[in-house]
Amino acid sequence: KQEVTQIPAALSVPEGENLVLNCSFTDSAIYNLQWFRQDPGKGLTSLLLIQSSQREQTSGRLNASLDKSSGRSTLYIAASQPGDSATYLCAVPTSNTGKLIFGQGTTLQVKP
Amino acid sequence: NAGVTQTPKFQVLKTGQSMTLQCAQDMNHNSMYWYRQDPGMGLRLIYYSASEGTTDKGEVPNGYNVSRLNKREFSLRLESAAPSQTSVYFCASFERNQETQYFGPGTRLLVL
Numbered sequence: 104k105q106e107v108t109q110i111p112a113a114l115s116v117p118e119g120e121n122l123v124l125n126c127s128f129t130d131s132a133i134y135n136l137q138w139f140r141q142d143p144g145k146g147l148t149s150l151l152l153i154q155s156s157q158r159e160q161t162s163g164r165l166n167a168s169l170d171k172s173s174g175r176s177t178l179y180i181a182a183s184q185p186g187d188s189a190t191y192l193c194a195v196p197t198s199n200t201g202k203l204i205f206g207q208g209t210t211l212q213v214k215p
Numbered sequence: 216n217a218g219v220t221q222t223p224k225f226q227v228l229k230t231g232q233s234m235t236l237q238c239a240q241d242m243n244h245n246s247m248y249w250y251r252q253d254p255g256m257g258l259r260l261i262y263y264s265a266s267e268g269t270t271d272k273g274e275v276p277n278g279y280n281v282s283r284l285n286k287r288e289f290s291l292r293l294e295s296a297a298p299s300q301t302s303v304y305f306c307a308s309f310e311r312n313q314e315t316q317y318f319g320p321g322t323r324l325l326v327l
Contacts, residue, residue, distance in 0.1 A: 112255070137315060146219075146305060146318040147258075192257060200265055201246050201309035201316055202273065205257035 105130045109206035124178040124209045126193035131171045133195045138178050141190040183213045219319035227325045228296045236291040238306030246309040247289035251302040296326045
């Protein structure tokens with residue numbers, strides 16, 4: 104059974120720092136891996152989707168990497184800003200039906 | 216284009232009461248999902264509907280029923296609410312060629 108874990112549960116950094124969020128999964132037979140952002144009291148917004156055949160994906164200051172053999176993904180945020188404060192979740196689909204298994208999330212606070 | 220909408224936004228129930236959470240999407244997606252989010256546990260799949268007319272159980276279906284009313288609408292019913300069902304409920308929709316799921320803003324449910 105696929106399990107997804109995110110460490111740490113919470114992270115607080117000063118503005119301007121580069122940071123890395125971690126996601127690990129137990130079954131390497133994945134179709135893709137997604138990173139979502141969740142603002143307090145809001146729904147989830149997809150940030151990046153990495154296909155199983157890709158090593159990384161970039162969007163602006165965000166870079167997500169995928170290492171299937173080790174069951175790990177990282178989300179790198181460059182030059183963090185207070186507006187980046189949110190909860191970040193990673194998820195993998197159980198099949199091609201779109202059902203997702205989520206990690207517990209990392210709540211990020213970027214202090215001015 | 217509203218995406219995925221959910222009603223109500225917030226609800227308080229007494230133990231034993233029933234209610235239906237409504238979800239609608241206007242993206243013509245075939246698949247729809249109901250997740251619950253509890254502190255420290257990420258999102259867990261309750262039920263899903265791969266296409267109009269079909270529904271299947273997810274990871275935590277006990278205490279819930281669903282109806283895929285048509286392609287747009289997917290409702291979640293609590294027949295006899297319990298305090299353990301206090302949670303935030305998210306509806307999502309998905310189409311294979313788009314690969315990412317789209318989430319609604321959530322319904323916050325408190326069962327006393």
